Amino acid sequence: MIAELGLAALWLAAALAALQLYAGTRALRPGGEAVAALVRPAAVVQGLACAIGFVMLLWLFAITDLSVKLVAANSHSAKPMIFKLAGAWGNHEGSMLLWVAVMALSGALIALIERRLPEKTMLATLAAQAFVGLGFYAFLIVSSNPFERLPQPAAEGLGLNPLLQDIGLAFHPPTLYFGYVGLSVAFSFAVGALLTRQVTPEFARVMRPWVLGAWVFLTLGITAGSYWAYYELGWGGWWFWDPVENASLMPWLAATALLHSASVLAARDALRAWTIMLGVVAFSMSMVGTFLVRSGILTSVHAFAVDPERGSFILVLLTLYIGGALALFALRAGTVTEGQRFSITSREGALVFNNVMLSAVLAIVLFGTLYPLLTEAFDVRVSVGPPYFNPMGAIFVVPMLLVMTVGPLLRWRGDSIGRIQRPLILIAVIMLAALVAALALGEAGVLPLLGLALAVGLAVASFLPLRGRRLTRVPLAVWGMVIAHFGLAVALFGMASESAFSEERLAAIAVGDTARVGPWDVTLSEVLPAAGPNWTAIEGHLLASYAGGDPIALDPQSRSFWAPPQETTESALATRWNGQLYAVVGSDAGAGRWQLRLWWKPFVTFIWYGGMLVALGGALALIGRVIDDLRRRAVRARIAERRAEEAV
Amino acid sequence: MSTLKPKHQRLVLVVIALVALVAAGLLAAWALRSQASYFYVPEQMVAEPPAPDRAVRLGGMVEEGSIRTLPDGVTVAFVVGDGKARVPVRFAGILPDLFVEGSGVVAEGRLGPDGTFLADNLLAKHDENYVPRELQEMTEHQKREVVAETEEGA
Numbered sequence: 001m002i003a004e005l006g007l008a009a010l011w012l013a014a015a016l017a018a019l020q021l022y023a024g025t026r027a028l029r030p031g032g033e034a035v036a037a038l039v040r041p042a043a044v045v046q047g048l049a050c051a052i053g054f055v056m057l058l059w060l061f062a063i064t065d066l067s068v069k070l071v072a073a074n075s076h077s078a079k080p081m082i083f084k085l086a087g088a089w090g091n092h093e094g095s096m097l098l099w100v101a102v103m104a105l106s107g108a109l110i111a112l113i114e115r116r117l118p119e120k121t122m123l124a125t126l127a128a129q130a131f132v133g134l135g136f137y138a139f140l141i142v143s144s145n146p147f148e149r150l151p152q153p154a155a156e157g158l159g160l161n162p163l164l165q166d167i168g169l170a171f172h173p174p175t176l177y178f179g180y181v182g183l184s185v186a187f188s189f190a191v192g193a194l195l196t197r198q199v200t201p202e203f204a205r206v207m208r209p210w211v212l213g214a215w216v217f218l219t220l221g222i223t224a225g226s227y228w229a230y231y232e233l234g235w236g237g238w239w240f241w242d243p244v245e246n247a248s249l250m251p252w253l254a255a256t257a258l259l260h261s262a263s264v265l266a267a268r269d270a271l272r273a274w275t276i277m278l279g280v281v282a283f284s285m286s287m288v289g290t291f292l293v294r295s296g297i298l299t300s301v302h303a304f305a306v307d308p309e310r311g312s313f314i315l316v317l318l319t320l321y322i323g324g325a326l327a328l329f330a331l332r333a334g335t336v337t338e339g340q341r342f343s344i345t346s347r348e349g350a351l352v353f354n355n356v357m358l359s360a361v362l363a364i365v366l367f368g369t370l371y372p373l374l375t376e377a378f379d380v381r382v383s384v385g386p387p388y389f390n391p392m393g394a395i396f397v398v399p400m401l402l403v404m405t406v407g408p409l410l411r412w413r414g415d416s417i418g419r420i421q422r423p424l425i426l427i428a429v430i431m432l433a434a435l436v437a438a439l440a441l442g443e444a445g446v447l448p449l450l451g452l453a454l455a456v457g458l459a460v461a462s463f464l465p466l467r468g469r470r471l472t473r474v475p476l477a478v479w480g481m482v483i484a485h486f487g488l489a490v491a492l493f494g495m496a497s498e499s500a501f502s503e504e505r506l507a508a509i510a511v512g513d514t515a516r517v518g519p520w521d522v523t524l525s526e527v528l529p530a531a532g533p534n535w536t537a538i539e540g541h542l543l544a545s546y547a548g549g550d551p552i553a554l555d556p557q558s559r560s561f562w563a564p565p566q567e568t569t570e571s572a573l574a575t576r577w578n579g580q581l582y583a584v585v586g587s588d589a590g591a592g593r594w595q596l597r598l599w600w601k602p603f604v605t606f607i608w609y610g611g612m613l614v615a616l617g618g619a620l621a622l623i624g625r626v627i628d629d630l631r632r633r634a635v636r637a638r639i640a641e642r643r644a645e646e647a648v
Numbered sequence: 649m650s651t652l653k654p655k656h657q658r659l660v661l662v663v664i665a666l667v668a669l670v671a672a673g674l675l676a677a678w679a680l681r682s683q684a685s686y687f688y689v690p691e692q693m694v695a696e697p698p699a700p701d702r703a704v705r706l707g708g709m710v711e712e713g714s715i716r717t718l719p720d721g722v723t724v725a726f727v728v729g730d731g732k733a734r735v736p737v738r739f740a741g742i743l744p745d746l747f748v749e750g751s752g753v754v755a756e757g758r759l760g761p762d763g764t765f766l767a768d769n770l771l772a773k774h775d776e777n778y779v780p781r782e783l784q785e786m787t788e789h790q791k792r793e794v795v796a797e798t799e800e801g802a
Contacts, residue, residue: 356664357668360669363669367673372684375684383756387703388683506740506742508722589717589722595721
């Protein structure tokens with residue numbers, strides 16, 4: 001019954017999306033006023049219906065209804081409740097339903113509250129949203145029905161991939177989806193503005209919170225995903241340039257560019273066509289990401305189903321959305337008039353540079369990710385990894401970071417390098433000093449050294465926009481920028497330090513023996529069997545002491561799950577302020593010895609602290625912008641009231 | 649720059665963006681040709697060995713009875729074969745959980761000067777649902793070959 005209710009809600013939402021699309025596009029032409037009033041209510045009810053559909057799916061997973069195919073295939077009655085619920089989106093069908101539910105709710109939200117743009121632009125925006133939504137509804141209902149029943153209820157569920165049974169991971173996919181959805185809303189706004197020729201600063205201000213929100217979620221999702229890969233996979237790395245990681249990085253790069261160009265449009269009415277273009281690109285990248293991950297074209301823990309029908313369906317959607325948007329852009333971009341002029345040495349100039357560099361990095365990542373798929377069509381199998389991505393990305397990232405140190409110091413419209421001479425010299429001296437210090441500390445590659453110097457310079461430079469200002473009167477959005485830029489410096493420092501100064505030790509040692517890695521002495525005290533609710537393991541008991549200090553107990557495990565049968569390596573970490581000791585236990589090495597793999601990674605945690613700071617900066621900017629908007633709205637309401645009184 | 653008309657400024661910006669993107673594309677194309685790591689089966693690796701310092705991947709079946717752990721306790725030597733050729737492989741590290749004799753493996757690394765493949769990383773079958781893509785296809789292919797061979801023999 002619940003499953004049928006869910007499916008009915010899904011059909012209802014699809015029908016309402018069709019209505020919303022029809023009424024929205026009809027209202028743009030003359031004589032469409034009659035149906036215009038339908039658009040906003042349709043969007044609101046569509047959001048509710050779709051949300052009800054998702055709640056029904058959660059319910060099915062909560063009660064482990066094994067007559068539903070999806071539940072039987074992905075859940076198990078013996079799982080803890082939180083993982084039962086996470087199972088609802090830890091699979092292809094459920095994750096698509098979550099995607100569209102969040103998107104429909106966002107549509108409902110803008111239909112309810114957004115009144116700043118001309119009504120026609122809003123109708124076009126909601127129609128574009130309905131168009132995107134409709135594709136997803138068709139996909140769900142036709143080829144990925146999450147509510148499909150089994151002819152015979154299963155006796156027991158198959159369980160959730162043990163690698164995914166992790167509290168952090170339960171919230172990783174939804175976080176990324178919120179980001180993708182935010183970009184789809186920004187895309188709808190861009191299409192609406194383009195259709196009605198309303199590419200204005202007001203449009204940028206309306207779109208910006210959605211881009212900021214999407215960007216915060218993507219940042220958090222990428223940071224969490226990176227940390228998960230780091231401690232769960234047991235390989236000691238935090239970024240593998242895996243296509244699935246790239247699939248989340250590409251929308252982030254595009255969103256970062258969009259965020260900055262929208263700021264230029266909002267503040268200075270320049271970069272109009274470019275902002276629209278980035279809106280299209282950012283959403284396209286999130287669709288490409290979804291396609292790569294969900295189509296089964298890649299094999300990884302993320303690719304749940306290898307099903308050619310689904311792959312082709314998403315490919316058709318992708319072509320329809322991106323092709324349609326690009327065609328519209330090509331047709332209409334000419335009608336977007338030029339914005340305000342600016343000189344090359346100005347805030348706008350620096351932001352344009354940042355945008356171009358980010359786009360170049362995006363192109364590098366996109367080519368590297370798609371290349372193996374391309375060659376496979378010619379039956380040549382290749383993989384593309386760090387030897388390609390690291391130096392190629394750095395070619396564009398390094399100049400971007402350099403400009404990023406001075407960009408926020410420049411004035412809008414036009415400025416001179418002479419005016420900011422002193423901070424410029426200060427930053428240069430700090431970078432050189434950091435470079436010399438890093439060189440003195442030990443041998444390292446060129447990129448990590450550059451990274452360290454840039455990180456230190458950027459960390460200082462990010463606070464310079466605050467100089468000479470009363471800190472209590474600095475707007476929240478500026479604090480957001482400062483913290484986000486500082487966070488990037490922190491993350492960069494962690495990355496550079498990890499790759500420059502990590503030490504690794506692989507040893508086979510007997511119980512009672514000690515292995516040395518960096519400043520740590522690690523003693524194997526015993527190896528014991530262990531067991532959990534759905535797994536058994538061998539557990540190594542280690543005592544690690546930093547530079548002869550008090551020993552810390554570490555218990556890495558090698559786990560065997562029984563539902564479904566699989567083995568995983570559980571790493572153990574000892575975290576200090578200046579880095580992490582990472583320990584993994586392997587198998588019996590014979591002669592009473594056990595394999596141990598140890599890493600000492602100085603300042604590695606800065607990578608994720610930095611990521612969180614970036615997200616915090618984004619969140620502060622978002623809050624600041626929303627408060628500003630609310631204030632402006634209140635002022636406008638008051639003016640309208642006064643006018644009304646005067647008229648009386 | 650301030651003397652430019654808005655239209656000209658836009659043109660300049662578009663040209664700059666295009667130049668940067670084309671440069672990125674060309675760089676990517678060049679780097680991909682030289683940096684992509686190619687996939688070999690043992691037969692290819694023996695017939696046309698890759699340059700010694702080039703990162704490549706080797707995929708095949710771990711031969712029965714070939715896995716041995718060297719005295720240091722952490723280095724493992726085994727042989728990867730595809731029925732036509734055999735390549736000795738050496739790997740220092742913790743073995744993937746489902747790495748067993750007679751099953752498929754993809755080794756990432758480089759070919760040493762003595763013809764031994766030095767693996768930095770091994771990808772083995774994780775579970776029923778997760779098989780490295782190359783292995784999945786290769787075993788299908790091999791199954792067909794095995795069938796063909798037995799039929800010829802009969």
